[in-house]
Amino acid sequence: METNILMSQWSTPHSTPPFDNITTNLYAPALRLAINEAEANIDKIASQLSSPTFYNTIEALELSSVKLETIEALLMNLNECCTDDTIQQTVMDMLPELTRFENKIWMNEKLFLRVKTIYDNRSSLPLDAEQDEVLEKYYQHFIRGGINLDTQKKKHFASLVEQLATLSEQFNQNTLADTNDFTLHITDSSDLSGLPDDIIASAHDEALKRNLDGWLFTLHAPSYRPFLAYADNRHLREKMWKAYNSRGNNDNNSNNDTIIHKIVSLRLEKAQMLGYDDYASLALARTMAGDKTTVNNFLDKLLKASLPYAKKDLAEVQDFARNHGADYELQNWDFSYWSEKLKKERYDFDSELLRPYFQLEKVREGIFGLYNKLYGVTFSPNNNIQVYHEDVQVFDVFDKDRYMGSLYLDMHPRANKRSGAWMTEFRTQHHVGDNEQRPLIQVVCNFTKPTAEKPSLLSFDEVETFMHEMGHAMHGMLTDVHYPSVSGTNVRHDFVEMPSQVMENWCYEPEFLNTFAKHYLTGETIPLDYIEKIRRSERFLAGWLCLRQLNFGLTDMAFHTLSHPMPNDMKAESFEHTHMVELLPVITGTCTSTAFTHIFCGGYAAGYYGYKWAEVLDADIFSRFKADGIFNNDTAHAFRHTILSRGGSKHPSVLFRDFMHRDPDQQALLRRCGFVE
Helix, strand or coil: CCCCHHHCCCCCHHHCCCHHHCCHHHHHHHHHHHHHHHHHHHHHHHHCCCCCCHHHHHHHHHCCCHHHHHHHHHHHHHHHHCCCHHHHHHHHHHHHHHHHHHHHHHCCHHHHHHHHHHHHCHHHCCCCHHHHHHHHHHHHHHHHCCCCCCHHHHHHHHHHHHHHHHHHHHHHHHHHHHHHHCEEEECCHHHHCCCCHHHHHHHHHHHHHCCCCCEEEECCHHHHHHHHHHCCCHHHHHHHHHHHCCCCCCCCCCCCHHHHHHHHHHHHHHHHHCCCCCHHHHHHCCCCCCCHHHHHHHHHHHHHHHHHHHHHHHHHHHHHHHHCCCCCCCCHHHHHHHHHHHHHHHHCCCHHHHHHHCEHHHHHHHHHHHHHHHHCEEEEECCCCCCCCCCCEEEEEEECCEEEEEEEEECCCCCCCCCCCEEEEEECCEEECCEEECCEEEEECCCCCCCCCCCCECCHHHHHHHHHHHHHHHHHHCCCCCCHHHCCCCCCCCCCCHHHHHHHHHHHCHHHHCCCCECCCCCCECCHHHHHHHHHHHHCCHHHHHHHHHHHHHHHHHHHCCCCCCCCCCCHHHHHHHHCCCCCCCCCCCCCHHHCHHHHCCCCCCCCCHHHHHHHHHHHHHHHHHHHCCCCHHHHHHHHHHCHHHCCCCCHHHHHHHHHCCCCCCCHHHHHHCCCC
16 A cells, blocks of 8 residues: 655754645544554553653653654645645644544544643642743643543534634635635726825736736725725725625625624633633633733723724824815725825835835845844855745755755745744754754745746735744744643744734834845945935824724624623624724724634634734833844844743743843833824
8 A cells, every 4th residue: 555645754954844745635544543553552541550750641642642743734824825725624634533533533532641640740840930830831722622521511612613613714815716706807097096006906916817918906905905095996995895804794604794793603612511600711821811801900000091092093094184185084995095195205215116125035135234244143045945835935944064954935825725924833843852853944924925027026015924924934934942732832822923013113223124135236235314214114004003903902802701602682883893992984894803714714713912922022122232233133133032042931920021021111112103202
């Protein structure tokens, strides 16, 4: 019988996935074989006669499912960035089996007895900080996995978990389908008025790919966002905005409203079975914040600080629009358009004028150069590593002569790729005994594609996005811990965004921008006055943008602090707007929640507040870099070795204190936004 290549040892550079030889039909049988292998390993751990120790139980568990985790990571990551009907069906078929495997672990009473014995005696064991954190994590997994429920309740709990996994994936697939289903086909050139030449060229290329005349716009970010910001045709802006904000809320097979009801109700039932009042209380118990009261107080404090500034921002944009001929009250599809014009007038700042200085390849080299300056690491292209799509490039990362891992970059939108930007892993770093495994990190973005005439030129927002995701990537790449469960970005949920958000700060620093921001045709370094415009505009719409993020966080908490199921006759649309702070008119039929992938299929349920929480930390941490010098090697060394390399091996509050030598300054974010002096 021929061996499934997914179950083999890969004789590829750095044992990277042999994508050229992996066909979709191999995933399901390989996953089933890997599940059987992992179950045998776990049974062996649970049934051993030796007294339980950290090494024969916890450490053994850490390595019991490595093959399964690798194969699952490949399939799930491809489902996000290079999917097709077969991959989607394979995921839907395998999710119940994978979830049942997980449930069997956390409900294995013999295994839990060993873990509990170690946990109960931990104070007398010679455990280091990382081992103590790993032990705590496993013990909590069992408790939160239903181990203390009776036999009948265990079966029901396992069913809830299985249903939730399937529903979340269906939500994801529905959102992608609705994103791809809508296009705006323009054949009259007058409808392009106001749009930058680069955006028009990209739309023309998109039309040609689909054998159409004229120009085709989609709901993917490089097409949708500039259209809302620049198109003079208000009717078409409205059409695009409504399509984007109705995803998952249309009368078709991709409707997510019923799925939201089921997910919210099942999460609530799961939490209450474990003794919590609501799902947020369950989710927040293992975070920096710790409980919903702390989160709600945090959001409320930010809301009170930002709301007056958000109202002021809206009034200024409305007045500007009226003074320039807009005889209407602003709607959602007007705000980006008029605020972009106000920004240009106030700061002489035109986002599109910056694009020629942000060629994707130059931005990438600038970011690589920054990590070289800060941490001494280098990036070397490796064309011998196989990729899953021709757009993908791979770079080996070295610290002097030491191989740190490989970085996969997938930068452009495709119909079979979800929107947004994210970092993930094909393989996680760990170093158990003599076995060191270096990570394979993936950064996925949806940046403007190159055209026949021009390379990929990024907006300033896209530069920030690239910096953000590379912050995640280097958190995973530079980690040096022993155990995979606390490696890289496996940290408390409201800490995970800090290393990525802190990197965005360098985008506003002339010393950094001057290293790479050069005109793609002339080679001219970005003019100093352009940089000054970027810096002066840093606080533009700070109140409005903060309120927007708070709306998402408040909506998330509203869904997950319910102590009773949502009424069947209540649509997510009406529920969402009941809890949001809306300054622009609510449009019937639109609903951001039905495409809110972060909380319904992306792991951020009762955790979206973490973006703002992490902003407090990143604003505070960058203040040290500013004081010491943004390229200061001692400061960078301290940040790398007290935070980045530690992953989740310590509680984040300890990691923060290790670097800053004090607790977080809660006013740091308010000062950066200009809400306080």
